[in-house]
Amino acid sequence: MGWPVMHSRSPALHEFLLKQHGLYGAYVPLAIEPGRLEAALRALPALCFAGCNLTIPHKEAAMEIVDEIDEAARAIGAISCVTVGDDGRLSGTNNDWFGYVEGVLEVYPDWRADAGPIVVIGAGGGSRAIVYAMVRQGAREIRLVNRTRDRAEVLAHDIGGPVTVVDWDARGDALVGAAMLINTTSQGMVGNPPLDLDLAPLPKDALVSDIVYVPAETPLLEAADRRGNPTVRGLGMLLHQARPAWRSWFGIDVSVTPELRATIEATL
Numbered sequence: 001m002g003w004p005v006m007h008s009r010s011p012a013l014h015e016f017l018l019k020q021h022g023l024y025g026a027y028v029p030l031a032i033e034p035g036r037l038e039a040a041l042r043a044l045p046a047l048c049f050a051g052c053n054l055t056i057p058h059k060e061a062a063m064e065i066v067d068e069i070d071e072a073a074r075a076i077g078a079i080s081c082v083t084v085g086d087d088g089r090l091s092g093t094n095n096d097w098f099g100y101v102e103g104v105l106e107v108y109p110d111w112r113a114d115a116g117p118i119v120v121i122g123a124g125g126g127s128r129a130i131v132y133a134m135v136r137q138g139a140r141e142i143r144l145v146n147r148t149r150d151r152a153e154v155l156a157h158d159i160g161g162p163v164t165v166v167d168w169d170a171r172g173d174a175l176v177g178a179a180m181l182i183n184t185t186s187q188g189m190v191g192n193p194p195l196d197l198d199l200a201p202l203p204k205d206a207l208v209s210d211i212v213y214v215p216a217e218t219p220l221l222e223a224a225d226r227r228g229n230p231t232v233r234g235l236g237m238l239l240h241q242a243r244p245a246w247r248s249w250f251g252i253d254v255s256v257t258p259e260l261r262a263t264i265e266a267t268l
């Protein structure tokens with residue numbers, strides 16, 4: 001469920017998995033107006049849905065609607081996945097943080113969050129899941145940079161952990177000595193300008209990643225590639241969050257195979 005939703009790659013992703021696992025069913029994009037989320041979620045049991053994913057702008061609003069919220073969703077303040085129980089109760093969780101971590105580990109299995117300072121750019125919905133993920137994975141220093149400083153302060157307070165808020169104008173300094181850089185803003189997404197960030201102060205061995213996955217290689221990742229930094233693209237986060245979703249909807253463990261990745265990459 002989203003508004004808008006037709007751009008979502010989730011139908012292609014879950015349709016692939018339904019076919020692969022021989023399940024008779026469908027994953028459909030549901031364009032739900034913001035004021036109608038509660039009615040839409042409450043209709044899921046009657047429509048025999050196993051659950052749904054939520055995207056912009058519904059992730060936060062769902063917190064007030066579902067019957068149970070797990071620890072991750074509560075800490076992040078947003079629900080990305082809803083599961084319908086046998087009794088029709090709705091449980092909300094957030095799988096974005098897991099998807100991000102697994103997406104990094106798929107490319108760099110030895111990656112550790114405590115390897116050095118982590119710079120996170122942005123303090124919107126995506127950033128909340130990323131900062132939560134880094135804290136949960138044992139990060140020792142997170143430098144949070146956002147154009148609007150107040151938003152970063154609120155995020156740092158809400159999530160807790162070793163987070164230092166850095167002014168937008170000092171974002172270059174934040175890169176000095178960093179082990180990892182993560183863009184969580186919408187900058188670099190198709191239709192938006194590139195992220196306004198000069199990578200010169202960033203160590204050449206720092207891992208650079210972006211949660212934007214359209215285009216697959218954002219200008220930030222291209223720039224990082226050119227100077228020899230290791231990079232992780234945004235698509236892994238989307239692909240890997242499907243694993244806990246399938247576990248809670250169907251009790252099935254799915255994998256992110258090269259075929260699945262290629263199928264979704266072909267749609268980008």
Ligand code: ATR
Nearest residue numbers: 122123124125126127146147148151184185186187
């Ligand atoms: P999402 O839920 O997808 O993260 P969001 O909540 O609208 O979306 O957050 C978008 C992020 O991109 C924010 O961190 C935003 O910064 P502000 O909090 O200052 O708005 C950031 N962002 C958007 N446009 C930007 C720009 N032109 N330059 C820098 N950051 C920008």
